[in-house]
Amino acid sequence: STIFRATDMPFHPMRLKSILNGFGNYGSAVEMSSSTSDQECTAPFRGVVRAKGKLWLANAHTFPIDLHVAGKHIKTVADEMPYLAALNEAYWGEDQHAAKKDMVARGWWQPQFGDRMSEVVFIGVNLNKELIADTLQTALLTKEESDLLGGVDGWRDLQDPFFDGECAKLYSAAFDEDEDAEWSTDDD
Numbered sequence: 001s002t003i004f005r006a007t008d009m010p011f012h013p014m015r016l017k018s019i020l021n022g023f024g025n026y027g028s029a030v031e032m033s034s035s036t037s038d039q040e041c042t043a044p045f046r047g048v049v050r051a052k053g054k055l056w057l058a059n060a061h062t063f064p065i066d067l068h069v070a071g072k073h074i075k076t077v078a079d080e081m082p083y084l085a086a087l088n089e090a091y092w093g094e095d096q097h098a099a100k101k102d103m104v105a106r107g108w109w110q111p112q113f114g115d116r117m118s119e120v121v122f123i124g125v126n127l128n129k130e131l132i133a134d135t136l137q138t139a140l141l142t143k144e145e146s147d148l149l150g151g152v153d154g155w156r157d158l159q160d161p162f163f164d165g166e167c168a169k170l171y172s173a174a175f176d177e178d179e180d181a182e183w184s185t186d187d188d
Contacts (some may be wrong), residue, residue: 001121001122001123001124001127002121002122002127002129002133003053003119003120003121003122004053004118004119004120004122004132004133004136005117005118005119005148006056006094006117006118006136006140007108007110007113007116007138008110008113009028009058009139009140009141009142009146010056010057010058010060010061010118010140010141010155011055011056011057011058011072011118011139011140011141012058012139012140012145012158013057013058013059013155013159013160013161013162013167014140014158014159014161015138015139016055016057016139017161017162018116018129018139019044019073019135019136019139020045020155023045023051023069023071023072031142033096036040036180042131044128044131044132044134044135044136045122045127045132047055047124047125047126047127047128048069048122048123048124048127048132049070049071049120049123049124049125049160050069050070050124051067051068051120052067052069052120052121052122053066053067053118053119053120053121054066054067054079054117054118054119055076055118055120055126056116056117056118056121057162057171058141058146058158058168059155059156059157059158059160059167059168059171059172060078060167060168060171060172061086061152061155061171061172062082062083062086062115062171062172063078063079063081063082063083063086063171063172064078064079064083064116065077065078065079065162065171066078066079067120076162076163077095078163078170078171083114083115084099084100084103084114084115085094085109085113085114085116086098086114090112095102096170099115099116100115102113120136133146141155144181155168155172156168156172174175174186
């Protein structure tokens with residue numbers, strides 16, 4: 001298995017969609033199990049039989065997107081809870097403050113984007129871990145692209161291949177005070 005993490009920038013939705021292929025090919029998994037060299041693997045997800053984790057999509061800046069891959073089936077669905085950084089800190093309870101403290105200690109809280117990050121584990125046979133990481137890295141939004149889009153607000157305008165064009169509307173909204181209160185914990 002191998003884990004991919006990205007904390008500095010989100011995935012560009014169209015580039016991510018374009019690389020999510022090659023899963024669920026039983027023949028390639030068998031072929032990879034008998035392969036003697038990483039050189040023989042040219043497709044990044046050859047040999048992957050399962051993947052799961054959370055994606056930070058540029059046009060879903062409020063909610064992490066859960067990714068589940070089993071065989072040829074790829075499922076993306078918004079997480080039930082928004083990123084902690086998407087919520088007004090004035091409405092946080094003790095649990096949220098403790099969670100942030102823990103994330104800061106682990107290096108998982110970034111000054112600009114808080115707890116927004118992508119983390120996906122890939123499980124399979126004879127994986128080319130470097131190729132997986134390099135390919136996923138190319139699908140991240142660059143700082144230059146972000147600047148050209150006008151920053152986070154411009155990210156919402158990126159084409160949405162995962163949620164029928166509704167991603168930004170559904171998963172990148174800012175919370176107003178009433179909505180923040182809805183996401184606060186019972187211990188507030």
